[in-house]
Amino acid sequence: MVMQQSISSASVRKAPARRHDRGRLMQEAAMLAPAMILLTLFLILPFLLSFWTAMTNQPLVPRPTPVRFVWFNNFIRIFQDDLFWTALWNVSRFTFWIIPAQCGLAFVTALLLNQKLPFRNLLRGMFFLPAITSMVVVCVIWGTLFQYPTGPFNQILGFLSGGAIQPIDWLGDPQWAMFSLVLLSAWQAYGFQMIVYLAGLQGIPDELYDAAKIDGANALRRFWHVTMPGLRPTHVFVLVITTIQAFKLYTQVAILTQGGPKSSTETVVHYMVRSGFEEQKMGYASAVSVILFVIVLIIALIQRQLLRRFDV
Amino acid sequence: MGKRLLWSLVLSSVLSASWAQAAEKTAIQVMHQGDPGFVAAYGKVAERFEAANPDVDIQFIYAPHDAYNEKFSAAVMAKQLPDVMELDAPFLANYVWSGYLQPIKPLIDKDLLDDMTESNIAQGTYPIDKDLYAIGLTDSSVVLYGNKKYLEAIGARIPKSVDDAWTREEFEGYLEKLSKLDGVKWPIDTFRGYGIKTEWITYAYGPILQSAGCDLIDREAWKSEGTLDSDACVDALAMMQKWVKNGWVVPQSAGTNQFFAEGNPAALALGGHWVYAEAVATMKDNIVVLPLPKFGAKGASPNGTWIWAITKTSKHPDIAAKFISFLLKDKEYRAYVASQSGYPGLKSFAAESPLYANGGPMAIAFEQASKTAVSRPPHPAYPTITSAFMQAVDEAFNGGDPKEALTSAAKKIDEDIEDNDGYPPFGDGQ
Numbered sequence: 001m002v003m004q005q006s007i008s009s010a011s012v013r014k015a016p017a018r019r020h021d022r023g024r025l026m027q028e029a030a031m032l033a034p035a036m037i038l039l040t041l042f043l044i045l046p047f048l049l050s051f052w053t054a055m056t057n058q059p060l061v062p063r064p065t066p067v068r069f070v071w072f073n074n075f076i077r078i079f080q081d082d083l084f085w086t087a088l089w090n091v092s093r094f095t096f097w098i099i100p101a102q103c104g105l106a107f108v109t110a111l112l113l114n115q116k117l118p119f120r121n122l123l124r125g126m127f128f129l130p131a132i133t134s135m136v137v138v139c140v141i142w143g144t145l146f147q148y149p150t151g152p153f154n155q156i157l158g159f160l161s162g163g164a165i166q167p168i169d170w171l172g173d174p175q176w177a178m179f180s181l182v183l184l185s186a187w188q189a190y191g192f193q194m195i196v197y198l199a200g201l202q203g204i205p206d207e208l209y210d211a212a213k214i215d216g217a218n219a220l221r222r223f224w225h226v227t228m229p230g231l232r233p234t235h236v237f238v239l240v241i242t243t244i245q246a247f248k249l250y251t252q253v254a255i256l257t258q259g260g261p262k263s264s265t266e267t268v269v270h271y272m273v274r275s276g277f278e279e280q281k282m283g284y285a286s287a288v289s290v291i292l293f294v295i296v297l298i299i300a301l302i303q304r305q306l307l308r309r310f311d312v
Numbered sequence: 313m314g315k316r317l318l319w320s321l322v323l324s325s326v327l328s329a330s331w332a333q334a335a336e337k338t339a340i341q342v343m344h345q346g347d348p349g350f351v352a353a354y355g356k357v358a359e360r361f362e363a364a365n366p367d368v369d370i371q372f373i374y375a376p377h378d379a380y381n382e383k384f385s386a387a388v389m390a391k392q393l394p395d396v397m398e399l400d401a402p403f404l405a406n407y408v409w410s411g412y413l414q415p416i417k418p419l420i421d422k423d424l425l426d427d428m429t430e431s432n433i434a435q436g437t438y439p440i441d442k443d444l445y446a447i448g449l450t451d452s453s454v455v456l457y458g459n460k461k462y463l464e465a466i467g468a469r470i471p472k473s474v475d476d477a478w479t480r481e482e483f484e485g486y487l488e489k490l491s492k493l494d495g496v497k498w499p500i501d502t503f504r505g506y507g508i509k510t511e512w513i514t515y516a517y518g519p520i521l522q523s524a525g526c527d528l529i530d531r532e533a534w535k536s537e538g539t540l541d542s543d544a545c546v547d548a549l550a551m552m553q554k555w556v557k558n559g560w561v562v563p564q565s566a567g568t569n570q571f572f573a574e575g576n577p578a579a580l581a582l583g584g585h586w587v588y589a590e591a592v593a594t595m596k597d598n599i600v601v602l603p604l605p606k607f608g609a610k611g612a613s614p615n616g617t618w619i620w621a622i623t624k625t626s627k628h629p630d631i632a633a634k635f636i637s638f639l640l641k642d643k644e645y646r647a648y649v650a651s652q653s654g655y656p657g658l659k660s661f662a663a664e665s666p667l668y669a670n671g672g673p674m675a676i677a678f679e680q681a682s683k684t685a686v687s688r689p690p691h692p693a694y695p696t697i698t699s700a701f702m703q704a705v706d707e708a709f710n711g712g713d714p715k716e717a718l719t720s721a722a723k724k725i726d727e728d729i730e731d732n733d734g735y736p737p738f739g740d741g742q
Binding site for chain 1: 381382385388389409410411507508509563564565566695696699700703706707709710711712720724727728731732733735736
């Protein structure tokens with residue numbers, strides 16, 4: 001009955017709309033215009049420009065020599081540069097580590113903070129605090145924590161192991177540098193994923209839990225058969241957001257390691273900034289940015305596929 | 313009532329007069345870097361300058377040392393170049409070639425020009441037109457500092473002048489002996505703590521390559537391949553890599569003060585002239601200052617420092633030059649620089665610096681300037697040259713293959729030169 005009503009009212013509304021098609025189109029265009037203009041100005045145009053720049057030898061600042069079209073020369077050079085591949089490999093490594101670390105941490109804290117704990121909101125605020133602290137500040141503080149050989153981390157490790165663990169050169173050892181950045185980054189940013197998970201958890205209707213209880217499911221089974229399926233879209237969203245963010249790793253590198261030691265923390269964005277601003281090769285840096293765009297685009301497309309498969 | 317009116321009239325006329333005066337002032341923008349001590353010193357000089365020239369307003373723009381060129385590029389793009397700018401000498405060629413600076417010889421006080429040391433003239437001169445574009449009170453050098461106690465313990469020979477500097481064999485032998493000495497944690501501090509992306513790398517380690525008989529780039533053909541990746545360079549970088557591998561060098565993460573830190577964990581220090589002022593405060597007369605070792609047939613030492621130039625877009629180059637002249641002559645500023653073991657770039661300033669005079673503790677550093685100083689390549693591609701070299705050094709110090717690292721650096725440099733059509737007129741006269 002309700003359905004019938006809505007259908008009939010829709011068809012009633014449809015008829016005059018057809019008559020004023022053009023007027024409506026104009027109206028829609030006018031409403032879209034501000035967004036489209038802004039999008040074009042700040043997103044589409046810059047991207048086209050960077051694609052254009054990527055095919056020239058444009059320097060950072062004006063120079064006496066002419067700017068030339070070099071077509072795909074920059075891209076060829078980037079692909080031939082070992083450092084670029086190292087950077088790409090490093091970012092992939094970082095992503096591979098940060099997803100379990102950051103999302104796992106976020107998931108566990110979200111589960112804990114979803115319980116009816118005293119001071120729950122205060123705790124949530126506390127756990128979220130690092131996420132709104134400037135990464136620069138976090139890096140400076142962690143830089144001191146990581147210090148070799150006398151920094152707090154090394155002292156704690158030494159104390160706990162009774163001196164068995166030798167001090168680790170967290171940021172100066174190619175074996176450890178990227179791992180240290182993973183630790184720091186996971187700690188700084190997991191608050192965001194935690195909030196998303198909390199929202200996801202609260203989106204699962206209580207009725208489902210009640211029904212499961214009546215059916216005699218224990219806590220573990222409720223977790224596996226109610227919580228986890230209910231969080232599926234959240235998992236996918238968090239996974240994709242974390243991956244994309246991980247590919248943009250820059251601040252930590254710029255402040256703590258400058259890409260070293262032995263290029264073990266060089267990242268694509270850091271490589272781009274280095275060629276654009278230090279070596280003053282804007283064209284080359286633009287080419288790197290185009291490549292990064294394509295990579296992130298591919299990730300976004302995979303995201304869409306995943307979302308579709310999970311019927312979200 | 314009438315009185316009040318009169319007062320307000322007087323007051324407003326005084327106010328407007330002072331406003332008018334403020335508006336008439338010529339603003340001179342000065343872009344600079346420096347640690348807090350120097351920044352404060354510049355500020356005081358500006359106050360004295362403004363007192364002497366009430367119609368000028370000096371406005372400072374501070375840019376941090378490590379991001380100075382980036383900040384300068386931003387100023388170029390925003391078309392907001394300052395009138396006066398401080399610049400690091402090896403980047404001068406790039407700035408002049410790009411057309412940012414104007415020759416300063418006709419603008420600066422003549423007595424200052426006559427007062428410049430040869431290496432000071434060299435650091436401010438653009439090699440193509442041989443014109444002077446920048447001037448500084450100071451120059452710079454790197455020496456080898458030694459802990460007297462440790463050197464005596466291993467019976468090391470103490471050179472008295474640049475001419476009898478340690479040879480490579482002596483130097484490496486001493487490093488080995490020092491590594492076994494009680495109390496010495498690391499035989500040498502090469503100030504890796506400054507970071508892997510700092511001009512220090514090219515400035516201080518470049519001369520080791522030059523002393524070993526090679527260079528960052530061929531200075532006539534302006535081509536890096538065949539020079540930076542030559543056997544001599546690879547051998548020199550491999551030698552430094554060996555020091556690091558053997559645990560002889562203070563690691564980057566240990567900071568920059570291991571030579572004069574408590575307990576003196578480092579026995580030697582390959583450090584800039586400024587280290588002396590820091591070290592002498594804690595080590596007193598336990599420091600010996602040695603010339604840089606000879607790693608090949610000849611010695612080599614770096615030069616060049618932050619110097620002052622006037623931009624082409626300056627509307628008041630005469631006043632800008634007046635300020636630079638004023639700064640370099642300012643007594644109190646000179647006294648401050650001298651207290652920071654500033655390396656003289658003016659003959660008169662050398663006379664005021666007993667540290668560098670004959671028999672002074674840093675005399676050897678001053679001697680290097682005339683005997684072994686090699687400037688960094690004065691070429692517009694320098695930003696890429698130094699960036700590529702830093703990358704290679706970081707590779708090698710962390711176990712990478714020196715030959716591969718230098719080959720890829722040389723390739724990167726040549727590509728940049730090619731991208732800019734050889735930076736004409738450089739390379740034309742080959």
